Structures are given as C-alpha cells and as structure tokens.
Amino acid sequence: MLINVSTLLLEPVGHARRYAVEREAVAVPEAAFVQEISGSVRLIRSERGVLVTAEFELLPVSVPCGRCLEMFETPVSVEFDEEYVFDLDPLTGKRVEVDVDEFRIDNQRHLDLSEAVRQYEESALPIQPLCRSDCRGLCPHCGSNLNDGPCGCAAAAGDDRWSALARLQERLGTEDGDGAPEA
Ligand SMILES: [Zn+2]
Ligand SMILES: [Zn+2]
Structure with a gap:
C-alpha cells in the first residue's frame, strides 16, 4: 500500500494528515505476504521524513489451530509507530544519512506500509491460537x-x-x- 507524501514533505515539521484505510491490499512478494487491511493511519512530518502511526485490522489471517492443527481464520490487529526516512532533503536536495534497517520513503516520495504491516503482524499473531475455545x-x-x-x-x-x-x-x-x- 503506497501513500504519496510529496506534499507533506514540503510542509513544516509537525504537520499531520490522517487517512482512513478501507480494505486495501498490502503485499511483500519476497516474503509471500499478501494481506487486506482496514483502519487508520496518521502521518506527521518529522525532521527526517514522516512519522507513521497506524492502527489496522487484518482480515482474514489463516493460522493453524494449536490443538487440532486445522487452519482457521482469526482477526488480528496491529498498531505501530514508525518513522519513514527520506534520503534526500526535499528543500535542499541534499543526501541524508539513512540506516539500512530504517523504513524509507522512495524517490517518487511514496511510503509503503506493507513491510511494516508484515513485521507487526508476525508479532501480533496469537502464540497458541485455538480454532474454538473448546477445541x-x-x-x-x-x-x-x-x-x-x-x-x-x-x-x-x-x-x-x-x-x-x-x-x-x-x-x-x-x-x-x-x-x-x-x-
Ligand atoms: Zn484415537
Ligand atoms: Zn482446533
């Protein structure tokens, strides 16, 4: 899911936007990850890029039951705050230091939430999911x-x-x- 932040990058630090997300697809092909998400995302212009505050419901997520091993669908919600860094200063065009493990805003000034959703979903999955409480x-x-x-x-x-x-x-x-x- 790409969000264009070119205008926001030209605004002063602290300026914010909020978007409603309605059944949008996120995908990380390298990790065979495809997911539909709904929720909201708040973008705040930061010193180095954009601070993302996201709250999503993910549906459907298929997981194996911890007792009977049958696959079943369970709702999963993720919340995260992540800074997406832009490696060019939008005003001066100068290079900005970026660590390899930081989320980036690409050269077309889009930020892609897919990888963050994938990582946070992994940690949000129930440890021993049950297809039903009396499985x-x-x-x-x-x-x-x-x-x-x-x-x-x-x-x-x-x-x-x-x-x-x-x-x-x-x-x-x-x-x-x-x-x-x-x-
Ligand atoms: Zn038996
Ligand atoms: Zn079960």
Whole structure:
C-alpha cells in the first residue's frame, strides 16, 4: 500500500494528515505476504521524513489451530509507530544519512506500509491460537481430530494400559484442585 507524501514533505515539521484505510491490499512478494487491511493511519512530518502511526485490522489471517492443527481464520490487529526516512532533503536536495534497517520513503516520495504491516503482524499473531475455545484437539494415540467425533481409542478404555492412564489422569485432576484438564 503506497501513500504519496510529496506534499507533506514540503510542509513544516509537525504537520499531520490522517487517512482512513478501507480494505486495501498490502503485499511483500519476497516474503509471500499478501494481506487486506482496514483502519487508520496518521502521518506527521518529522525532521527526517514522516512519522507513521497506524492502527489496522487484518482480515482474514489463516493460522493453524494449536490443538487440532486445522487452519482457521482469526482477526488480528496491529498498531505501530514508525518513522519513514527520506534520503534526500526535499528543500535542499541534499543526501541524508539513512540506516539500512530504517523504513524509507522512495524517490517518487511514496511510503509503503506493507513491510511494516508484515513485521507487526508476525508479532501480533496469537502464540497458541485455538480454532474454538473448546477445541478437543487430536487424539494422542491415533491422531484423529476429536472435533470430528470420538475415535476408536476411547472404546478401548477396558484395555489395562488405558485404565492405568485414566487412573493417573484422575489423580492429577484431584491434585490439581479444580480438575480442569489443562491451563
Ligand atoms: Zn482446533
Ligand atoms: Zn484415537
């Protein structure tokens, strides 16, 4: 998503603009990243370029469920403040020092939010996403997705190994106090 900041760059430090973003596409082809975003972005002319304050909702983001591994879509929001630096002084045309890891305004005086959105999305993703709060996960014995219904393993509960396991679970449950299967 490119924003033309050529006019803003000619304005005094502190001048600001706000844009509403409605289902715009951002893409970083090198990282195979494509995403649609909505939200708002505020641009403030800074000493070295433009300070971007962004708040976006990203939809849809597909992630694997931490329990059953099925892919599902989850809303993700990102917020960030980043300075985009222009390596030419717009008034004098002089070169300005820019670090390699800084976001830049290109020679056509566009700033591209795609890479920033990609980086912030990465850190905004849930650590253990769940397709639903009561996801039953995979059977640890046969690997069946238990959301699709019980697998054969439960029926084998008469088996000695399973009853030993059940007793162990019962004991852990009691010691745990609340009997919840997991935190
Ligand atoms: Zn799941
Ligand atoms: Zn099973």
